[in-house]
Amino acid sequence: MHEVSKVYPNGTEALKALDLTIYPGEHVVILGHNGSGKSTLFRCLTGFENITSGFLEIDGKNPSQLKKRKERSAFRRNIGLVFQHYHLTQNLSVLQNVLFGALGRQSFRKVCAPIASLALRNEAMEALERVGMESVAGNGADELSGGQKQRVAIARMIMQRPRMIMADEPIASLDPKAGKEIMDLLVSICKENQLTFISILHQTDIALQYGERIIGLNQGEVQLDKPVPFIQRSELHELYMSSQEQKEERLEGVVGYGI
Ligand SMILES: Nc1ncnc2c1ncn2[C@@H]1O[C@H](COP(=O)(O)OP(=O)(O)OP(=O)(O)O)[C@@H](O)[C@H]1O
Numbered sequence: 310m311h312e313v314s315k316v317y318p319n320g321t322e323a324l325k326a327l328d329l330t331i332y333p334g335e336h337v338v339i340l341g342h343n344g345s346g347k348s349t350l351f352r353c354l355t356g357f358e359n360i361t362s363g364f365l366e367i368d369g370k371n372p373s374q375l376k377k378r379k380e381r382s383a384f385r386r387n388i389g390l391v392f393q394h395y396h397l398t399q400n401l402s403v404l405q406n407v408l409f410g411a412l413g414r415q416s417f418r419k420v421c422a423p424i425a426s427l428a429l430r431n432e433a434m435e436a437l438e439r440v441g442m443e444s445v446a447g448n449g450a451d452e453l454s455g456g457q458k459q460r461v462a463i464a465r466m467i468m469q470r471p472r473m474i475m476a477d478e479p480i481a482s483l484d485p486k487a488g489k490e491i492m493d494l495l496v497s498i499c500k501e502n503q504l505t506f507i508s509i510l511h512q513t514d515i516a517l518q519y520g521e522r523i524i525g526l527n528q529g530e531v532q533l534d535k536p537v538p539f540i541q542r543s544e545l546h547e548l549y550m551s552s553q554e555q556k557e558e559r560l561e562g563v564v565g566y567g568i
């Protein structure tokens with residue numbers, strides 16, 4: 310993307326002339342304090358929000374220029390989305406929720422559990438096995454814990470056969486243990502299938518552990534963009550300071566030098 314900006318109708322400038330290139334197969338973590346523009350970037354990348362200006366291309370396509378519904382859904386089919394909230398259909402079975410992942414390539418009728426083909430049902434069971442949830446395939450989605458729900462949401466995403474995975478705070482509602490298990494799962498699925506992985510996180514330790522590259526946003530601009538081995542803790546600390554604190558720290562520095 311080149312000089313990508315996003316201004317909301319109320320005048321909020323959420324992204325300011327962003328220049329970013331993310332390469333196939335990279336594992337990128339996006340960090341930044343509340344309101345820094347992470348989810349806006351996520352929505353622009355996934356075509357849920359149009360950019361205001363600049364050049365954006367993902368997998369050879371500009372999501373903002375996909376006007377027809379069919380084109381947009383074909384574009385989104387390639388991106389596996391994971392959210393903080395799992396968006397499962399609560400009153401249906403786990404298996405049915407996973408089958409819904411095939412909706413982009415099958416009609417609604419063909420993904421309904423009682424009439425879905427054996428091949429599709431087997432594929433859904435394999436996806437559930439991959440995330441360790443095959444034993445609860447027949448249970449209601451509402452009977453699961455948060456960590457289990459996220460696993461089922463990931464199995465549903467596997468059914469989509471995505472080319473890349475984008476996750477907006479995938480572990481924000483989970484305890485540290487379940488959160489790490491989910492990150493382990495997502496990273497290993499991406500490695501097995503050579504998928505690009507972009508995740509938005511708030512936990513800097515997890516970002517350093519699971520990311521290969523960290524992009525830090527601050528007020529809609531890139532403040533930090535480095536491979537993880539080159540990142541200093543102080544850079545992450547600075548990223549999470551409010552802009553007011555940053556101004557005060559710079560001022561203290563100036564005073565400290567006696568200028
Ligand atoms: N639909 C919208 N309409 C107007 N302004 C919005 C909209 N969505 C987000 N914003 C504003 O854009 C800026 C960036 O918001 P965004 O949700 O992208 O931040 P974020 O980094 O994801 O924050 P958080 O960590 O809290 O999720 C904020 O100032 C926010 O108030």
Ligand SMILES: [Mg+2]
Pocket residue numbers: 347348349
């Ligand atoms: Mg957000």
